[in-house]
Amino acid sequence: MADPTFAHVPRHVAIIMDGNGRWAQQRGLPRVEGHRRGVETVRKTIETARDFGIEYLTLYAFSVENWRRPEDEVGALMNLLEYFLKKETKTLIKNRVRLRTIGRTQDLPAKVRRELDRTIEATADFTEHTLVLALNYGSRTEVVDAAQSFAAAVQSGEISPDDKSWEAFARRLYTHDIPDPDLVIRTSGETRVSNFLLLQAAYAEFVFLPSFWPDFSRDEFAQAIEEFNRRERRFGRTGDQLTAAAAPVSGAS
Ligand code: IPE
Ligand code: IPE
Ligand code: MG
Numbered sequence: 001m002a003d004p005t006f007a008h009v010p011r012h013v014a015i016i017m018d019g020n021g022r023w024a025q026q027r028g029l030p031r032v033e034g035h036r037r038g039v040e041t042v043r044k045t046i047e048t049a050r051d052f053g054i055e056y057l058t059l060y061a062f063s064v065e066n067w068r069r070p071e072d073e074v075g076a077l078m079n080l081l082e083y084f085l086k087k088e089t090k091t092l093i094k095n096r097v098r099l100r101t102i103g104r105t106q107d108l109p110a111k112v113r114r115e116l117d118r119t120i121e122a123t124a125d126f127t128e129h130t131l132v133l134a135l136n137y138g139s140r141t142e143v144v145d146a147a148q149s150f151a152a153a154v155q156s157g158e159i160s161p162d163d164k165s166w167e168a169f170a171r172r173l174y175t176h177d178i179p180d181p182d183l184v185i186r187t188s189g190e191t192r193v194s195n196f197l198l199l200q201a202a203y204a205e206f207v208f209l210p211s212f213w214p215d216f217s218r219d220e221f222a223q224a225i226e227e228f229n230r231r232e233r234r235f236g237r238t239g240d241q242l243t244a245a246a247a248p249v250s251g252a253s
Helices: 020-026 031-052 064-068 071-094 110-123 139-155 166-170 218-230 239-244
Strands: 012-016 056-063 097-102 129-137 183-186 205-208
Touching: 020 031, 031 056, 031 071, 031 129, 031 218, 056 064, 056 071, 064 071, 064 129, 071 097, 071 110, 097 110, 129 139, 139 166, 183 218, 205 218
Parallel strands: 012 056, 012 183, 056 129, 097 129, 183 205
Antiparallel strands: none
């Protein structure tokens, strides 16, 4: 199938990959089978994002709240993550995709951290496409970590206590060198954000899809981008101002 052409390709798409468990349960399979199939969708989605010309793709893979799940499910997710990194690093290198992470990755099992470090190092020089894995990620812990780092920088004199700019604070977030997401997609029919990029998605467009993550297809990805193209992003201005503006308007901060 030929790649669709979009009037405007979002620079950064962030996805809440939800519904693996229900996908499996509907088929009488164990939840972990849904996660296995979900990894296949991750692989395909990274390729699709690259084909579509998306610069940044963020995937919410494990939240700080997901530690509350049964121990064997958490263990299976960590094993799958390790397996994915071992298997896919070659493809990331071939496709010139850089890997980044956001979240408290220092608290992940050592075997996962080791694979993460390896892949991040092996892909560090690529600049065209970035895959951001949100791992042990939660917006609230991110704010706590940023506030702590900000306070330390004030104390050391690196930041003035009078600096009230968003930019100075945003430089302390995990996403300091990643642009804000333009489009956030959530699969599985749930319409909540579940502690994902709460600050960065302040002006993102949201698309909620009924499919469970293992069924998320290239077509649905394309449809979500079409939907993004139908939205009018105003960043606080009026619709008339946008029509009148000769140049495209951007910039929320
Ligand atoms: C998403 O699928 C994967 C993770 C959160 C790790 P779920 O496992 O949340 O699937 P449902 O929502 O229970 O169907
Ligand atoms: C959000 O999905 C987290 C990830 C996709 C990693 P959850 O399935 O954990 O979200 P809730 O608990 O239903 O809100
Ligand atoms: Mg879920």
